[in-house]
Amino acid sequence: MPGYFVHNGQLFREGKAVISPDNRSFRYGDGLFETMRIINGNILLKELHFERLLRGMRLLQFNIPEFFTAAQLEEDILSLCKKNRIADKAVIRLVVFRSDGGLYDLEDMRPNYIIQSMALQQYPVAPAGNGGLVIDIYPDASKACNIFSEVKSNNFLIYVMAAMYARQNGLGDCLVLNQYGRIADATIANVFWVKNKVIYTPPLSEGGVAGVIRRFLLQQLPAAGYTVNEQPLTPDDVLNADEIFLTNAVKGIRAVGQCRNRSYSSSVTKEMRSLLMDKWK
Template sequence: MVNFNGKIVDDIYCISPKNRGYAYGDALFETIKSVNGKLLFWEDHYFRLMASMRIMRMEIPMNFTMEFLEMQIQKALEAHQLSNRFARVKLQVHRVEGGLYLPKNHTVEFIILAESLESGAYLFKDGYYEIDLFKDYDISPSLLSTLKTNNKAINVVGSIFAQENNLNNCLVLNTNKHVVEALNGNVFLVIGNLIKTPPITEGCLKGIMRKQIMDLVKNSQEYQLEEASISAFELQKADEIFITNVITGIQPVTKYRKKEFKFEVSKNLIQKLNDKLGYA
């Protein structure tokens, strides 16, 4: 069951072959973590979606307020009996059917799907987690690359590559051969007390958890934050590498090629994140 434009319907009936998100990738989405009905970082998700819709030249309906969309998400949670549980919510906005590459109009529809999660608090994961570079295809360092659109071919192919090579994840490069992000989140390097992450201008996703971690680091007396280009050579010089997204929180990397990493900073930041959310 999904919430399709405000109505709870069977998910096999809500998408037509002419859906522009399916046909042309003319769609945006937000992945949101819900804890007992509370949408974590909802304001950040909402404003990122609005900004992304403007960049995609979608017409934002007058009723697309933060309150309206939250109400629609709650309706989806209720339909799946997840209002008092932990859930992953996917809110997708796509342009309505009509046209080829050039749409006939710019109005939008939405689909909201909710699925259960095992945990609400962000858990520290210190198990084996190996990464490598995915170098078959590059990301363009452009504004469109920073959006969560349905154009995720590099993430799909890269995930298959990772599975075929017994890797937990891969890092992708941009056309300047700089490290941009992981296949499913943003990437951070720790060198001493310096925490470094690529800037948005490199083409990385404007991640919601990326923002939370950057805010934690900025407000900390323990670490310094730097947004700067990262070369592949720097990966083996780092003390730690971790990957962030709103579902997992922080995923420490334990191995990149022959280099093995510590995870003290990752563990500390997870604790700070849970403290901020009141999960201590």
């Protein structure tokens, strides 16, 4: 049976056209999005998701109306999941974009939005060999480091191409370089590494997206007794790490088993996964 989606607060059947050829997200990638995980009718880490969304909208200079609130979006999301009969386990994609217009003649800065819901898949912890993902570094392009780098932007081209490269080369994921030749993040994830039992992740100034699980771990790890530092990550650091794991709000925490000829352990990664799952129950 066809499902439903939400456009600007209204429910439509899938397949209904609701945007025009002048849509600014389609034309220019002018907007941003959130992907969220729902378990038993609850949006996991919802405060962090909505805070990131609204922070990104302010950075992109949207005029945010009074009715565009986290509470209203949550109501739309949960109602949609219930309508599509997937309220127990679902993935939400919330896309926000500016009203139609040309590049310079923009007059309406208010947000438009579309919410889609999909059944949550069972993502394997280790879809590749050596106890975790097999990854490499995407060689063909790099990401700029600027004030917009941390936004989960609708302009996702470099990540699409890196994901295609990973698939074409039989990899579980690819790391994406920044303009300085250091690691920004992965195609759909932030990257953490472990060296001598200390946990590291690149600061957002290195060009990575401001991930929700990344922020959750930075908040929770010190209180749980772990040492965690934000530090730039070089390709040499990747090949000398004791462990590497990737974090994503839908897929959770995934261990990396191998990068090129380097294999990794996963003891700390398993502890991180347990820490996250305790919060997700």
